[in-house]
Amino acid sequence: MNKTAIVTGASRGIGHAVALALLDKGYDVAVTSRHIYAPVLCDAEGDSELDGKASADSSSELDVKVSADSGSELDATVSADSGAELESACYNSGISEPANACYNSGISELANAAKARGLNFYAFEGDVGSYESMKQMIDKLGEAFMNNLEVLVNNAGIAHIGLFTDMKPDEIEALLRTDLLGTMNMCHLAVPFMVKRKSGHIINVSSMWGQVGASCEAVYSAAKGGVDAFTKALAKELAPSNIAVNAVSPGVVDTEMNRSHLSSEDMEVLVEEIPANRFAEPSEIGAVIAGLTEMTPYLTGQIIRVDGGMV
Numbered sequence: 001m002n003k004t005a006i007v008t009g010a011s012r013g014i015g016h017a018v019a020l021a022l023l024d025k026g027y028d029v030a031v032t033s034r035h036i037y038a039p040v041l042c043d044a045e046g047d048s049e050l051d052g053k054a055s056a057d058s059s060s061e062l063d064v065k066v067s068a069d070s071g072s073e074l075d076a077t078v079s080a081d082s083g084a085e086l087e088s089a090c091y092n093s094g095i096s097e098p099a100n101a102c103y104n105s106g107i108s109e110l111a112n113a114a115k116a117r118g119l120n121f122y123a124f125e126g127d128v129g130s131y132e133s134m135k136q137m138i139d140k141l142g143e144a145f146m147n148n149l150e151v152l153v154n155n156a157g158i159a160h161i162g163l164f165t166d167m168k169p170d171e172i173e174a175l176l177r178t179d180l181l182g183t184m185n186m187c188h189l190a191v192p193f194m195v196k197r198k199s200g201h202i203i204n205v206s207s208m209w210g211q212v213g214a215s216c217e218a219v220y221s222a223a224k225g226g227v228d229a230f231t232k233a234l235a236k237e238l239a240p241s242n243i244a245v246n247a248v249s250p251g252v253v254d255t256e257m258n259r260s261h262l263s264s265e266d267m268e269v270l271v272e273e274i275p276a277n278r279f280a281e282p283s284e285i286g287a288v289i290a291g292l293t294e295m296t297p298y299l300t301g302q303i304i305r306v307d308g309g310m311v
Helices: 013-024 105-117 131-146 169-197 218-241 256-261 264-273 282-292
Strands: 004-007 028-033 037-041 064-067 077-080 101-103 121-125 149-154 200-205 243-250 303-306
Touching: 004 013, 013 028, 013 105, 013 149, 013 282, 028 105, 028 131, 105 121, 121 131, 131 169, 149 169, 169 200, 169 218, 169 243, 200 218, 200 282, 218 243, 218 303, 243 282, 282 303
Parallel strands: 004 028, 004 149, 028 121, 064 121, 149 200, 200 243, 243 303
Antiparallel strands: 037 101, 064 077
């Protein structure tokens, strides 16, 4: 069986770029996302605006599997027959999703990429901040996948821009649960499998604000600072088991999340502060993370900034 990798928060942005890069390296990949469904509906034949079709035959060999988990029992598994071209995966779960819902374009692109390379791909909808939800995902992936786990990339995260005193307690808790506790949850679940193999790479996605702090992003900065400290401490615990634990700390990246939080004026000001005079592309961060999976495990406990010289 191929070596396997898990990437959290992979339907778009950095996580999506990482998953693509790992597929290029021949990994079977499992991803998580809070929302794996697209805001479009398929017709009764399974066609959508994405021109997608999914096989309903569960008796054939499954090359690409896309699973939906919202903290309950598995609703459905969508597969692509090995002789068919997977454009996007669509199904009707009959529970909470709209009839004939389609996976969003990011998940569909990853499924297509895996299909083209003859690799397995799995997608789960869930909250990394929920230990039980992530445990269910690990259980559903099964021993065959987990016993070959080589790479864990903890990328899932949310942001909040505003004065600390204006944040509501539930907003603070949600950010810390996703950005910091989510990383710990995934490591707690995955590490035993890596220790058994005496091999593995854990890469946590941090932020330059975790080192220097950002005004109006106090909780986000604290969460990412916690990720950095956790990375260094866990690296010391796992070094005897030949497992590398590092963090990649991006600067400002041209992602949907940043564009949704920043005005065009804010973005212009930020660009002026970056010596490279531009935002990073998600693919650039993805390439750095994927490259770390090929490095010696003696490189461990490091916070690697990729910020265009900003900090």
